[in-house]
Amino acid sequence: MSTVSLNEKIPNNVDLSADKRLQRALEQWQPGFLEWWREMGPDGFQASDVYLRTAISVDSSGWAHFDMVKMPEYRWGIFLADPEPNRTIGFGDHFGKPAWNEVPGEYRNPLRRLIVTQGDTEPASVEQQRALGKTCPSLYDLRNLFQVNVEEGRHLWAMVYLLHTYFGRDGREEAEALLQRRSGNPDKPRILQAFNEPIDDWLSFFMFTTFTDRDGKYQLLSLAESAFDALSRTCRFMLTEEAHHMFVGQMGIARIAQRTAELVRQGKDPKKEGAIPFDMLQRYLNFWYTVSLDLFGSEVSTNGANYFAGGLKGRPKEESYPDHVLLEGSANVELFEDGHIVERDVAPRMAVNLQTGRAYEEASQGALAKCNKVVADLGVEFRLPSERFHRGVGTFGGYFFAPDGRKVSETDFRHHEPEWLPSDEDEAYVRSLMTNPVRTPGKFANWIAPPARGINSQRLDFEYVRFNEA
Numbered sequence: 204m205s206t207v208s209l210n211e212k213i214p215n216n217v218d219l220s221a222d223k224r225l226q227r228a229l230e231q232w233q234p235g236f237l238e239w240w241r242e243m244g245p246d247g248f249q250a251s252d253v254y255l256r257t258a259i260s261v262d263s264s265g266w267a268h269f270d271m272v273k274m275p276e277y278r279w280g281i282f283l284a285d286p287e288p289n290r291t292i293g294f295g296d297h298f299g300k301p302a303w304n305e306v307p308g309e310y311r312n313p314l315r316r317l318i319v320t321q322g323d324t325e326p327a328s329v330e331q332q333r334a335l336g337k338t339c340p341s342l343y344d345l346r347n348l349f350q351v352n353v354e355e356g357r358h359l360w361a362m363v364y365l366l367h368t369y370f371g372r373d374g375r376e377e378a379e380a381l382l383q384r385r386s387g388n389p390d391k392p393r394i395l396q397a398f399n400e401p402i403d404d405w406l407s408f409f410m411f412t413t414f415t416d417r418d419g420k421y422q423l424l425s426l427a428e429s430a431f432d433a434l435s436r437t438c439r440f441m442l443t444e445e446a447h448h449m450f451v452g453q454m455g456i457a458r459i460a461q462r463t464a465e466l467v468r469q470g471k472d473p474k475k476e477g478a479i480p481f482d483m484l485q486r487y488l489n490f491w492y493t494v495s496l497d498l499f500g501s502e503v504s505t506n507g508a509n510y511f512a513g514g515l516k517g518r519p520k521e522e523s524y525p526d527h528v529l530l531e532g533s534a535n536v537e538l539f540e541d542g543h544i545v546e547r548d549v550a551p552r553m554a555v556n557l558q559t560g561r562a563y564e565e566a567s568q569g570a571l572a573k574c575n576k577v578v579a580d581l582g583v584e585f586r587l588p589s590e591r592f593h594r595g596v597g598t599f600g601g602y603f604f605a606p607d608g609r610k611v612s613e614t615d616f617r618h619h620e621p622e623w624l625p626s627d628e629d630e631a632y633v634r635s636l637m638t639n640p641v642r643t644p645g646k647f648a649n650w651i652a653p654p655a656r657g658i659n660s661q662r663l664d665f666e667y668v669r670f671n672e673a
């Protein structure tokens with residue numbers, strides 16, 4: 204077990220004080236991070252006490268420590284999972300050779316790019332969600348939002364640590380730029396488009412944490428396979444935090460469905476009662492699932508193949524696949540060419556993105572299954588739309604398909620769009636439910652059922668956030 208220095212300016216388990224230059228560089232980055240947090244983190248609430256968990260060690264028993272904390276005083280730190288002794292590279296051209304403790308020169312640029320792209324999503328999501336606190340459905344949910352936010356902040360630290368430690372001056376410049384870009388700002392947008400859309404209602408937040416954060420999880424699982432050992436260990440620890448984000452999302456959607464189901468069972472119209480109808484939930488799901496699928500990139504991808512060949516980024520749970528080299532045989536891929544769906548055989552490495560996407564799809568299906576249990580008695584079933592539907596990236600990107608995968612004309616698509624994707628009217632309705640925050644301990648907004656239990660065995664009416672604002 205690596206020791207954790209909690210009392211240092213930057214809590215860490217990487218023996219930061221042994222490398223004075225690195226320590227100084229990170230201590231110089233720290234005030235900029237805090238400035239960014241105050242400017243772009245949750246709007247308001249910076250003086251509130253929040254029941255947060257903080258990592259105090261990386262072993263499974265001790266990394267979650269709960270306390271009332273003011274967010275700007277959260278102990279953002281650098282935590283890597285413990286090293287695996289004699290770890291070898293699990294895939295690609297260097298399969299079976301020792302994992303790297305340094306970045307090989309030939310892979311410097313692509314690795315830096317991967318780390319910067321991952322790093323950029325972390326502060327971006329905090330920025331996207333910054334207004335949500337003002338419309339929280341309960342103190343329990345508000346606390347969960349803030350937990351997700353501080354941890355995304357820590358994930359930024361995780362990537363910045365790698366940039367500072369292994370990428371010299373370029374890395375320091377990239378670390379600085381991560382604090383400069385702003386979600387949705389046309390002059391200095393975040394790198395990936397999905398991270399430039401504001402998330403200003405709680406339904407979108409729960410969909411984001413279910414589907415977009417799950418994309419994040421699959422990216423981290425892929426990077427956890429990396430031959431670059433520090434990246435692998437960093438991502439492995441991030442994954443322990445990420446699990447909670449998906450829990451927040453899935454339970455959020457399930458609780459909304461549960462509330463609607465209660466009303467339907469009483470013979471009431473959910474919309475008249477200020478709850479969210481099932482078909483509206485399905486439309487939000489259709490939107491967020493498909494924009495999240497876009498984050499996996501094209502089904503057939505040279506970048507994906509190169510990352511795999513180099514050992515930079517593998518497939519989630521690489522050990523579960525029979526072939527780790529992917530030089531033989533071919534992969535069958537469905538493509539959209541000249542207005543027709545065709546099947547093509549491609550070199551298997553070219554289809555690595557697709558395989559990762561499939562694993563993600565399966566996991567998303569699992570998340571829905573839990574939600575469907577809540578509504579099964581009503582004959583309602585939430586479904587993932589076809590991977591062809593509403594795509595901006597990949598072979599189906601920009602073409603028109605129905606949620607069941609049927610090719611449709613643009614006119615047809617536009618005609619049915621209000622049934623398939625959230626309309627302006629849906630969005631206005633959802634927002635109208637969330638104009639006032641619920642800030643009384645133990646109380647929940649009318650559109651969402653209370654959770655089955657509180658956080659860390661606390662009661663539901665525990666005061667998860669204490670407002671100290673004037």
Ligand SMILES: [Fe+2]
Pocket residue numbers: 325354355358419445
């Ligand atoms: Fe994250």
Ligand SMILES: [Fe+2]
Pocket residue numbers: 355416419445448
């Ligand atoms: Fe996350």
